Amino acid sequence: MSDTAVSHDFSKLPHLIARHPQDPGSLIMILQEIQREYRYLPCEALKATAEALNVPLSKVFSVATFYNAFSLVPKGKRVVRICTGTACHIRGAALIQDQIENHLGIKAGQTTSDMEFSIEVVACVGACAMAPVVLVNDKYHGGVKVNTAKKILKDG
Ligand code: FES
Incomplete structure (x- = not known):
């Protein structure tokens, strides 16, 4: 961080x-x-x-x-937002969060020391049919699985 x-x-x-x-x-x-x-x-x-x-x-x-859209602290180039709303929670958001946190070596609310990534946990992002959902900046990734979570970070 x-x-x-x-x-x-x-x-x-x-x-x-x-x-x-x-x-x-x-x-x-x-x-x-x-x-x-x-x-x-x-x-x-x-x-x-x-x-x-x-x-x-x-x-x-x-x-x-x-406003949540504003931040008073510097964020990484890519902000990874993990949805933990009900639909995503039921479909394994916590495991995906663990995977992403372990991969980047930071916890939600933190930014990597090279300023490349920040992780945030957010409530429902309005795409429950695609749960579990992770956003990288403004790009939605739906149906995320534990073993595909790292790929999302590469693809952006
Ligand atoms: S709960 Fe995650 S998109 Fe609705």
Whole structure:
């Protein structure tokens, strides 16, 4: 696992923020763009957003922590989301989670030290007919089996 400080090129920040109307209604859209660019919401970006939109930093933090799509810590290039909703749980999600955690050497909620993978456990992702389901970034993998879980990580 790593929560190592990651250095970033923040020179893009003003441009990312300026692409949207400079009013509080743009807050979520701007945070989404920043999350896409850096794969998390760096503190510098939250401060710059608060200043540009003239909203309190506390408001920006509360939005950033409210939505699961946002992260305040750096994530890996590939975020592996293991669904543990009821349908997936019944069909062996826990075993798949064990397999993926063992393979990557990290637990759910952690990121590999090379910043390649993060693992998350999520509730139903709306594809119960395909259970058990694992997402790698936005790509759905259904009918995952213990012996195919590692392959998903290679394929992305
Ligand atoms: S419970 Fe996993 S997709 Fe619905």
